[in-house]
Amino acid sequence: MIHVWMFLLLLVGATGFAWGLPSDGDDREPTSILTLPADPISYQPGPGSDLASRYCLMCHSAEYVYTQPPHSREHWMEIVNKMKTTFGCPISNEDMALLVDYLVTQNSLQPSPSAQHVQRDDRKETPGQPLTQSGDPQKGKTLYARHCVTCHGSGGKGDGPIGQALIPPAANLTLLGKQSDQTILDTLRNGRTGTAMPAWKNDLNALELNHLLSFLRTLTP
Amino acid sequence: MNEKNPGINRRHLLKGSLALGLASLLTPRGLWATDSPAVTLPFERGRRPLVAFPQKRPLMVMTTRPPQLETPFHIFNEDIFTPNDAFFVRWHLANIPQEIDVNTFRLTIRGRVNQSLSLSLHDLHTQFEQVEIAAVCQCGGNSRGFFQPRVPGGQWGNGAMGNANWKGIRLRDLLHRAGIESDAVQVRFDGLDQPVAQGTADFRKSLTLDDALQEEVLVAHSMNGEALPLLNGFPLRLVAPGWYATYWVKMLNDIEVLNQADQNFWTTQAYRLPANACHCVKPGEALTDTVPIGKMPVRSFITNMEDGQAIPGGKPCSIKGIAFDQGYGIDRVLLSVDGGQEWQSARLGKDFGDFSFRPWEAQFIPKPGHAYALQSLAINRIGESQRFSARWNPSGYLRNVIEPVNIHAS
Numbered sequence: 299m300i301h302v303w304m305f306l307l308l309l310v311g312a313t314g315f316a317w318g319l320p321s322d323g324d325d326r327e328p329t330s331i332l333t334l335p336a337d338p339i340s341y342q343p344g345p346g347s348d349l350a351s352r353y354c355l356m357c358h359s360a361e362y363v364y365t366q367p368p369h370s371r372e373h374w375m376e377i378v379n380k381m382k383t384t385f386g387c388p389i390s391n392e393d394m395a396l397l398v399d400y401l402v403t404q405n406s407l408q409p410s411p412s413a414q415h416v417q418r419d420d421r422k423e424t425p426g427q428p429l430t431q432s433g434d435p436q437k438g439k440t441l442y443a444r445h446c447v448t449c450h451g452s453g454g455k456g457d458g459p460i461g462q463a464l465i466p467p468a469a470n471l472t473l474l475g476k477q478s479d480q481t482i483l484d485t486l487r488n489g490r491t492g493t494a495m496p497a498w499k500n501d502l503n504a505l506e507l508n509h510l511l512s513f514l515r516t517l518t519p
Numbered sequence: 520m521n522e523k524n525p526g527i528n529r530r531h532l533l534k535g536s537l538a539l540g541l542a543s544l545l546t547p548r549g550l551w552a553t554d555s556p557a558v559t560l561p562f563e564r565g566r567r568p569l570v571a572f573p574q575k576r577p578l579m580v581m582t583t584r585p586p587q588l589e590t591p592f593h594i595f596n597e598d599i600f601t602p603n604d605a606f607f608v609r610w611h612l613a614n615i616p617q618e619i620d621v622n623t624f625r626l627t628i629r630g631r632v633n634q635s636l637s638l639s640l641h642d643l644h645t646q647f648e649q650v651e652i653a654a655v656c657q658c659g660g661n662s663r664g665f666f667q668p669r670v671p672g673g674q675w676g677n678g679a680m681g682n683a684n685w686k687g688i689r690l691r692d693l694l695h696r697a698g699i700e701s702d703a704v705q706v707r708f709d710g711l712d713q714p715v716a717q718g719t720a721d722f723r724k725s726l727t728l729d730d731a732l733q734e735e736v737l738v739a740h741s742m743n744g745e746a747l748p749l750l751n752g753f754p755l756r757l758v759a760p761g762w763y764a765t766y767w768v769k770m771l772n773d774i775e776v777l778n779q780a781d782q783n784f785w786t787t788q789a790y791r792l793p794a795n796a797c798h799c800v801k802p803g804e805a806l807t808d809t810v811p812i813g814k815m816p817v818r819s820f821i822t823n824m825e826d827g828q829a830i831p832g833g834k835p836c837s838i839k840g841i842a843f844d845q846g847y848g849i850d851r852v853l854l855s856v857d858g859g860q861e862w863q864s865a866r867l868g869k870d871f872g873d874f875s876f877r878p879w880e881a882q883f884i885p886k887p888g889h890a891y892a893l894q895s896l897a898i899n900r901i902g903e904s905q906r907f908s909a910r911w912n913p914s915g916y917l918r919n920v921i922e923p924v925n926i927h928a929s
Contacts, residue, residue, distance in 0.1 A: 331617060331618045332573055332615065332616070332617045332618065332619075332749040332750070333573060333617065334572065334573070334583075334584070334586060334615070334617070335570065335572065335583055336583075337583055337584055338568070338570075338580075338583055356715050356716060357612075357613055357714070357715040357716055357719065358582060358584055358585065358613060359582050359583045359584040361580070361581065361582040361583060362582050364564065365564055365567075365581055365582065365673075365674050366564065366671060366674065367562070367563055367564060367664075367669035367671075367674065368563065368564070369671065373671065376671075377671055384784075384788070385716065385718065385719045386714075386716045386717060386718015386719045387716055387718070388716070388718070405564070462717075463716055463717045463718060464715060464716060464717070465614055465713055465714060465715055465716070465717060491584075492613070492614065492615075492617060493715075494715055494716075
C-alpha cells in the first residue's frame with residue numbers, strides 16, 4: 299500500500315491549513331508533513347569506519363564527529379563510553395577500542411600514525427560503473443555476515459541483537475520480495491531516513507552492493 | 520511509542536525512497552565542498568554549510584540528523600524578532616514525527632490532577648484565553664564553541680538563540696482546568712519525538728509546580744503570528760520565558776503533574792551545572808555536586824559589526840546590538856571602544872517586554888587609522904551584569920562573558 303501523499307514535500311503546509319481551527323467533518327488534508335534531508339556525509343573510509351557506520355549512524359549523522367573540536371583519545375573513549383552506557387548504544391566490548399581508534403584517526407589532536415593514510419576515498423563510487431550488476435550471493439552472504447547480521451539477524455528477519463533494540467526495529471528482509479532491485483540498492487547505498495539504516499555507499503562499492511542484493515533475494519521465500 | 524504516535528513504524532517502512540530527491544542535492548562532496556555556501560565560525564572545525572530545511576531559509580547546519588541548525592548572526596541585526604524561517608533548531612532524538620494530523624492530535628494533562636484532560640487543538644483555541652508574550656529562546660549550549668579549553672557537545676556559535684512573539688494558552692489555565700492535587704510538586708513535559716535506540720531515554724523536562732504556574736509560561740501554538748514551524752515544535756511547544764530552551768519542550772503532547780521530584784534522565788543526568796554560585800569549575804576539575812540548568816544570565820551582543828571589519832574614520836559610527844536576561848529586564852547597556860577601559864551608556868531602544876531582546880545603540884567617532892576593541896556590557900534591573908572573564912564548565916553552559924569585536928577605521 300503506497301501512500302503517495304506521505305511523500306509530498308510540504309514546505310509551507312503547516313502555516314497553510316493549521317489555524318483554520320480544524321473541526322469535526324472537516325475534510326481538508328489535515329496532515330502536516332516534515333521531510334528531512336538525508337545525511338549529507340558518511341564516515342570517511344578507513345579501519346573501523348564500518349563500526350562508526352553501524353553504531354553511530356543509528357542515532358545521529360556523521361557531522362556529530364566532524365564538527366567536534368579535536369579530542370584526545372581519552373575524550374573519545376569517554377564519549378563512546380557515554381554513548382554505550384548512558385544513551386544505550388549496543389556497542390560490543392570488543393568493538394569499543396576499534397571504534398575509539400577510528401574516531402581518533404578522524405578528529406584528534408594526536409592522530410595515530412595510521413591516520414595519515416586515511417584519506418577521503420571516493421573509489422567506491424566509480425563514475426560510469428553500472429549500479430545494477432549481477433552479484434554473487436555467496437560473496438553477498440559474507441558481506442552480510444560482516445555488516446548486516448547484527449541488526450537484521452542471520453535469517454534476515456530483523457531479529458539481530460542490535461536490531462531489536464532500535465525504534466523502529468530493523469527491517470524484516472524476508473519481506474522485500476516486491477521491492478525492485480533499484481529500490482533495494484538505493485536503500486543500501488543511501489540508507490533510510492528516520493531509521494538506523496545507514497548509507498553504505500562509502501563502505502561498499504557497487505559490485506559489493508549487488509552481491510548483497512543477490513544474497514537478500516535468497517532470503518525471500 | 521505506538522500509544523503516543525500510532526503509525527510511525529508503518530511510515531518508517533515507507534521512507535526508503537523519500538530522501539533520494541534531496542540526497543542528490545546533498546552529496547557529501549557537494550555539501551561540504553569548500554565552494555558551497557557556508558559560514559565559518561571562528562574556532563576549529565567551525566565550517567557550517569548553509570542548507571534550507573523544510574520551512575526554513577538556509578541556516579548553518581551543525582548536524583543534519585537530528586537537526587541542529589544555527590541562525591547566521593547577521594539576522595540578529597536585521598530584526599529584533601527572529602523570523603520563523605531563520606529561528607535556530609535543536610532536536611535531541613532523531614525519531615521526529617514526520618507528520619502531524621491536526622484533527623486527531625491531542626494534548627493530555629494527567630497525573631496528580633482531579634480530572635485528566637485530553638484536548639484537541641480546536642479545544643485549545645476556543646476554550647482558553649489566548650495570550651502573547653515576547654521572549655528569548657536560547658539553547659543552554661549557545662556559544663559552546665567559544666569555550667577554552669574546548670568541551671564536547673554541540674559546537675554552537677552565538678546563533679543558538681532567537682526572540683519571538685509566542686502566542687498560546689497559559690499553562691496554569693490548563694492545570695487549573697484539570698485541578699491540581701494537593702500533593703503535586705512538579706510538572707513534566709513530553710513531546711512526540713522519540714529515541715532511535717531503546718536504551719536512550721525519551722526526552723522529557725520538568726519544572727517545579729511554582730515555576731509552572733507563573734503567568735508567563737505558555738503552551739504556545741504560534742510564533743510571530745504564524746503556526747510554529749515543524750522544526751520548532753509544531754503544533755505545540757512549551758514556552759518558559761527566562762528559562763533555557765531545554766525546558767521549551769517541542770511537539771508537546773503530554774503534561775504530567777508529579778507528586779515527587781522527576782527522576783528521568785534528562786533532568787537528573789543531562790543539562791547539569793556545577794553546584795556552586797558561579798556554576799563553574801577549573802578546566803579539567805571533576806564535578807562533585809551538580810544542579811539542573813535553569814534561567815539565563817544577562818547577555819548582550821554587538822550585531823552590526825563583525826570582527827575585523829573596516830569602518831570609515833572621522834565621522835560618527837553607530838554601534839548597534841541586543842541585550843536580554845531571564846526576565847528582570849535590561850537596565851542599561853554600556854559600550855567601550857577601547858577594550859574595557861572607558862565606558863559610555865548606550866541608548867536603549869523599544870521595550871518589547873522583560874523577556875525580549877532589547878535593542879540598543881551608541882555612537883563614537885573613530886579616528887582614521889586607529890583600531891578599536893568594542894565591548895558591550897549589559898546590566899539587568901536587579902544589578903546583575905555580564906561577566907568580564909569567561910566561566911568554564913565541562914558541558915559548555917551559561918556563557919555570558921563580554922563578547923569583544925575588533926574593528927579598525929580607515
